[in-house]
Amino acid sequence: MRILGLCISLWFGSVLAACSPLPDSQAPSQNTAADHKPPRQVLIVYSGNTLGELKPCGCAKEEDQGGIERRMGYLNSVVPKESNLLLVDLGDNFKESTRQGRIKARYLMAAMSEMGYDAVTLGDRDLLYGNEFLKKQDSIPWLASNMELEGMNPPRTRIKTFDDGLRVAVLAVADPNLFYVSDHGGLTMQDPAEAVKHLLPEIERTEHPDLVLLLSHMEREKALKLLDLDGVDVVINGHIENESDQIDMQPVVRGHKIFMQAAPLGQKMGELRVLIDGGNKKIFQQRMVRLDSKIPDDKKMTALHDAYDQEIEALFFETLKAKRTKDRTQVYATESTCKTCHAAAHETWEGTRHAHAYATLKAVNKSFDPECLQCHTTGFEKPGGFISEIDTPELKNVQCEMCHGPRLDHSQAPQGGFAPEARQACSQCHVRKHSPNFNYKTYWPKIQH
Ligand code: HEC
Ligand code: HEC
Ligand code: HEC
Ligand code: HEC
Structure with a gap:
């Protein structure tokens, strides 16, 4: 017993x-x-x-x-x-x-x-x-x-x-x-x-x-x-x-x-x-x-993680030089350009969390971490995309063109036909690990425009 x-x-x-x-x-x-x-x-x-x-x-x-x-x-x-x-x-x-x-x-x-x-x-x-x-x-x-x-x-x-x-x-x-x-x-x-x-x-x-x-x-x-x-x-x-x-x-x-x-x-x-x-x-x-x-x-582990962050920040600034000299042909029109013709859609977007995604990273001191920037900015590590807040402030946040694709062409000579493609874009970022509750049916109404 x-x-x-x-x-x-x-x-x-x-x-x-x-x-x-x-x-x-x-x-x-x-x-x-x-x-x-x-x-x-x-x-x-x-x-x-x-x-x-x-x-x-x-x-x-x-x-x-x-x-x-x-x-x-x-x-x-x-x-x-x-x-x-x-x-x-x-x-x-x-x-x-x-x-x-x-x-x-x-x-x-x-x-x-x-x-x-x-x-x-x-x-x-x-x-x-x-x-x-x-x-x-x-x-x-x-x-x-x-x-x-x-x-x-x-x-x-x-x-x-x-x-x-x-x-x-x-x-x-x-x-x-x-x-x-x-x-x-x-x-x-x-x-x-x-x-x-x-x-x-x-x-x-x-x-x-x-x-x-x-x-x-x-x-x-x-x-x-x-x-x-x-x-x-x-x-x-x-x-x-x-x-x-x-x-x-x-x-x-x-x-x-x-x-x-x-x-x-x-x-x-x-x-x-x-x-x-x-x-x-x-x-x-x-x-x-x-x-x-x-x-x-x-x-002690927090201190260790802070040291890691510092090392990643140093690496981020080190790699900036190379990125700045790369081909910077413009492909993104940026949200402020889209706004000129799509004022209503823009106003809705501004009220969503997509428009504040970069501030979220700043708030947790992660705005230099490539592993975060890829989903919280526009076109990070893509041709013509976000480099840093200093270089490309106009490409912060999850902008129109993360879902609608780079549309400089469209903003200069508007043509339609590409809206439905945007429905496929969510899964780039709303993956299970980062957005376990994602469901198009419940998420889309929150950002519908
Ligand atoms: C480039 C990455 C990216 C793409 C593409 C993307 N999202 Fe997001 N989404 C985010 C990020 C990052 C956040 C959180 C922003 C924050 O709060 O800092 C977010 C937040 C949201 C929220 C807010 C969640 C809440 O509970 O308030 C909704 C709704 C949403 N996304 C819907 C969508 C839908 C629908 C699509 C596809 C049509 C989509 N997103 C495409 C990155 C993305
Ligand atoms: C694969 C894309 C992806 C990556 C990588 C990513 N995020 Fe996110 N993040 C999202 C999405 C999507 C949301 C919104 C989730 C939701 O509400 O369903 C989000 C939301 C957040 C939020 C919550 C915002 C709020 O107000 O509740 C924080 C904080 C955040 N992310 C920080 C980070 C940090 C820090 C990193 C890097 C270590 C990072 N993210 C990397 C996609 C990503
Ligand atoms: C998170 C992804 C996402 C973002 C960010 C986004 N859109 Fe959309 N947009 C969509 C989706 C999805 C649709 C609807 C596609 C469908 O179902 O036909 C759409 C539809 C549209 C339409 C067509 C509306 C209609 O009545 O047919 C316009 C115009 C548009 N978006 C402009 C913009 C502009 C301008 C911005 C930035 C200010 C923006 N979108 C940001 C995903 C997005
Ligand atoms: C100069 C004005 C102008 C600018 C700038 C502009 N658009 Fe448009 N957009 C239009 C017009 C006009 C249409 C309707 C085209 C048609 O139906 O033939 C349209 C249609 C759309 C549609 C619907 C496409 C469809 O399938 O019917 C989307 C999505 C869209 N624009 C997104 C954007 C985004 C994102 C930006 C910024 C990168 C942008 N537009 C910039 C004028 C503009």
Whole structure:
């Protein structure tokens, strides 16, 4: 009955494996030696699929989750309360091979090294900047059980022993099919299941772990199969295709084993509490913690993010020079020209949020961030489009020509026939991540002109 008592007093949220009386634990056990062990527990906290999201953009309340400031804020509240805590990441930390993407990656790694991870899986995205970049992140506890990376040699297993003697073995495998092996010099991979089968007997013999945690980086269906491997107690999977990828985070419990997936974009932290009784039976309780505005920002991470912003601002001004000397043939007439013939449409537009989209960026000190300007200005990074507030003040905001196309020609020699095309324009910007409630039927009436 000791198990039942612990379930109720220590655990919160939804119970996955039976917390009600367990027939096994009540029956007299044969294993007398193990029975003398007191029940112990460990809290496994997991993140993953971050894709370089240092901070949520704030475009939509529903998606305002995640970021390093809140991740650390969350850890600040959990770490002191838990004597046995294991912090792991499932990989796919990076997003794009641009200069900005690389800068972000560097800051994310700096943040994660402060957070005190115990193991970080190497996913396909994590090799985006090559081995040299990864090698520099030497304070990150990379783990790769079926992978050799030239010059890096991440360990194949990590064993964590807590003060009460509880031992957890952690392994991490990735699906070789996700890696464009030819692009990554010095990468060799083995079959994930074979690697685990090869490593586990030795670990069990020499380390006697109480719990075996397998981190995996692959498609959900493939990862689920790893749960069947002998000796594996917990599988946590990660992998994300793109920022709009939906991830099924529903845990799967099979006997005394459990499978889970990390949330997209680091938006939620996973918590798995494992209670291990004297007979080494495990009970699991899992929940996802939303990193939303209720979680306080960590000051150190805020400072780190401010430093990132400064670096992006410097990069923005550095690239201005090249943009100014590029071909600046005018293609946009700008809203003030459209106004001369379409006064009524213009007046309506002025009353919509599209006409204030640039001020929104200024208000959050992001008017220099290319990742924001693309949707909050007119023609950013397109020929003749927005460069900066100083160079092209007339192209701020989401103007007529973001929906109707560049229309300098039309404004000089008006012809019709292109209005219906504008209905297709919304999806450039009103994508799920930035506008999850978008629906043409409900949004169009708000800006109809
Ligand atoms: C893919 C296009 C896109 C990108 C990129 C983008 N935004 Fe947005 N943003 C939108 C859209 C669309 C909305 C309106 C969402 C809605 O209400 O449905 C919005 C709304 C906002 C709002 C809310 C305004 C309000 O008054 O509620 C803020 C703040 C904002 N964006 C900031 C940013 C920042 C900062 C970045 C860069 C980190 C950024 N956006 C990048 C499309 C984008
Ligand atoms: C170039 C990017 C872009 C395009 C194209 C675009 N929008 Fe937007 N839209 C935005 C941004 C950015 C905001 C938020 C502006 C802000 O508040 O700063 C927004 C806000 C809105 C809002 C206000 C939401 C609210 O709840 O008040 C509506 C409505 C809207 N858009 C409808 C549309 C429709 C309909 C289309 C297509 C016909 C469209 N938008 C095309 C970027 C775009
Ligand atoms: C957010 C996207 C968006 C913006 C910004 C926008 N429009 Fe439109 N506009 C549309 C759509 C969508 C239609 C309707 C197309 C349809 O259903 O036929 C439309 C229709 C029109 C029409 C035809 C109206 C009619 O009666 O047939 C005119 C004229 C027009 N827009 C001018 C403007 C001008 C001028 C501006 C800037 C001041 C502007 N639009 C800004 C999306 C936009
Ligand atoms: C010199 C006056 C003038 C200017 C400037 C002008 N338009 Fe027009 N616009 C017209 C006239 C006239 C029509 C009707 C053309 C027709 O039906 O043949 C029209 C029609 C339209 C239509 C409806 C097209 C359709 O399918 O029937 C849209 C949309 C539109 N204009 C958008 C714009 C935008 C955006 C700008 C600014 C870039 C702009 N116009 C600038 C005069 C102008």
